[in-house]
Amino acid sequence: MAQLVITNLLFRLLRRGDAEIIVEGIPVCVHRCILAARSKFFYELFKREKGSVDKEGKPKYPMSELLPYGKVGYEAFLIFLSYTYSGKLKPFPMEVSTCVDNICVHDACRPAINFAVEMMYASSIFELPELVSLFQRRLLNFVGKAVAEDIIPILLAAFHCQLSQLLAQCVDRIVRSDLDTISIQKELPTEVAEEIRMLRLKSFPDDENTAVEVDPLREKRIKRIHKALDSDDVELVRLLLSESEITLDEANALHYAAAYCDPKVLSEVLSLGLADVNLRSSRGYTVLHIGAMRKEPSVIVSLLTKGACASDLTLDGRSAVSICRRLTRPKDYQAKTEQGKETNKDRICIDVLEGEMRRNPMAGDAFITSHTLSDDLHMKLLYLENRVAFARLLFPTEAKLAMDIANTETTSEFSGFCASKGSSGNLREVDLNETPVMRNKRLRPRMEALMKTVEMGQRYFPLCSEVLDKFMEDDLQDLFFLENGTKEEQRVKRMRFIELKDDVQKAFTRDKAEISRSGLCSSSSSSSFKDGVKYKLGKL
Structure with missing residues (x-):
């Protein structure tokens, strides 16, 4: 009371x-x-x-x-x-x-x-x-x-x-x-930035953040490019590039412009065509990651238009859209747009990046519909492993070709954190001394190889991929264990598997016809497809 x-x-x-x-x-x-x-x-x-x-x-x-x-x-x-x-x-x-x-x-x-x-x-x-x-x-x-x-x-x-x-x-x-020197100098008071610089020199004399000071001329040329960007003078940037051996990539010019310059300046620098839009900084951030941190829609759109990859992950497993989500409050994201008033920029950034993920079949979140799973590296890996395994079952020749192109076999299969039955398990998967950054860096090659494998299938067999997308969203993993469960559950699984087989066969035939009309070599795995399905059904 x-x-x-x-x-x-x-x-x-x-x-x-x-x-x-x-x-x-x-x-x-x-x-x-x-x-x-x-x-x-x-x-x-x-x-x-x-x-x-x-x-x-x-x-x-x-x-x-x-x-x-x-x-x-x-x-x-x-x-x-x-x-x-x-x-x-x-x-x-x-x-x-x-x-x-x-x-x-x-x-x-x-x-x-x-x-x-x-x-x-x-x-x-x-x-x-x-x-x-x-x-x-x-x-x-x-x-x-x-x-x-x-x-x-x-x-x-x-x-x-x-x-x-x-x-x-x-x-x-x-x-x-590993915060870079430029960010420290731009965003912190001068006396604090200088204190950090001196402490780094004293504590880590050979660290990469201070190694650039070994070459003062190179440092001076990079600073000139950055000052030209600060003054919105792209023509001066072009002149500086012609007078020195420093490139835009070496100066991380796109990263700098995405973080600190007017969006129009970034657009003009991109138009020069002299820089890699997907270049990673020393911290593993792409230019789009930096743009996502800034939360400026025009910066993000400019980068995507010039080919920035929305599915690239940071060293700790974050995509550009997950970075935006971590920076955005529910109040701003859920704010209603009133007629005649501007939409909240935070919401626009997320919508643009999510739209790119849906549009681009290789964008990471397009593989998983749940937002809860979209930014979890391990769940993505499990999803991709299942998807590739299912593709190998239904059309093994095409799957093998895609895997060979992506060099998937050169990476270790991801099986989660549980030890395999009847074995001591993979100690690397349960190494308690391994930090999250180290673990994500180790798993990244497998992630990239699997994503490239899926890209090959989506590029040359799009209709089959659409069918797989549909079934991957519908408890697909149960179909790998048709013999499990009650008789009724087995019967339902068998019917779903046959339904998938028929859908994929039809899509496969249409894909082959489209490829033939395009003058490409037709695949010869129709029999492999049927044999694989018959083998699986024969085990029931």
Whole structure:
């Protein structure tokens, strides 16, 4: 009962204030006497400034004018107000403190970090020491879990709010990370960037992040290209390329333009045709991965138009669309588009990338309809292994040809983490000392070989592939074990298998006819197809 009374009182306080603070265009009613009593910042503010007055006589204070640095959003300010009035911290709203990636546990995704950072700015700037201590502990917890680029907003908050312990932890994490020097110099305060550079030189004198300083002339030429990009002067870029041996790829010019330049500049550089749009940086990021991190639709569309591969994965198994999902809040993704107003850019980026995945048969997420599975490297591998195995059963000659082209046999078959029956199992699959990055790097060749195998089948036998796509979405794995289950279940499986056989045979015949009309050599595996099916059915 007491809690209900407090809640009702807070609701009335929030609705009936004697002043308003405008946050993200939304007026929030506040009680100046309560804020002044709890916060020295507001005490000095209300004593010094009356604010602009509305027609009801309430003074207004734009949030943007109250903050010397950082950002405090609408939801974060409401949480802050609630604590100021009640002394209790409410749970964070899920729509602004989580991402839209279904497999994320939200313990270190960017929206979770950003909301905690907003709360830190509010606590520090508005001078509530107990909240500063609380959120410093929360942000310290993020530092050990987040990817390197997501440490940057935490470091900036620690720097501006003068939190020495948090700042030292962030600096140490970035020093030990593979975050490139350019990102550090562009996104961090000069003194912090210099501190990180000196610590890296002292701790890792031979590290690749500092090795570029061995050749100052090369470094100077790369910086000139980047400065030309910053000034939107693509003609100067062309001139610099003609006067030196540095190429756009060596300067990572596309990565730089995708991250920091106007989208039109990126488009002009792409039009030069002098750079590899799918080039990977030293961290394993393609240009499209960088564009996804920026969340600028025009950047993403420009890259896709020039042939960027949406299915490429980072070293830790993320695609461009999964990167976007991890950066996007449900509030932004689910926002309704009103007539005459712009659609949220976060939603557009995800829609564009997902559309490319569906359009391009080699895009990774097109293989799996469930968003829960789409970004899981191991589930993708299991799916692809099953798909290729089923193709080998139905048309072995074509499957073998596709596998030979993709060099699939040179990679180790992926069987998950369970040991095989009757054996000691594959110790590499259960190596507890193997980090996620190491494991994903080891499994990547198999993933790429299987994807290329499927691409060959889809390119030359599209109708068969469509049939396989349909059945892969319908509990296909049960068909590999026709002898399992009750008699009724076996009968249903047998009927489904025969149905698949007939559909694939018809599609196969149409594919062969299309190939013949195109003047290509026809396949000779019709008998192989029938023999494979007869062999499987004969075991029933």
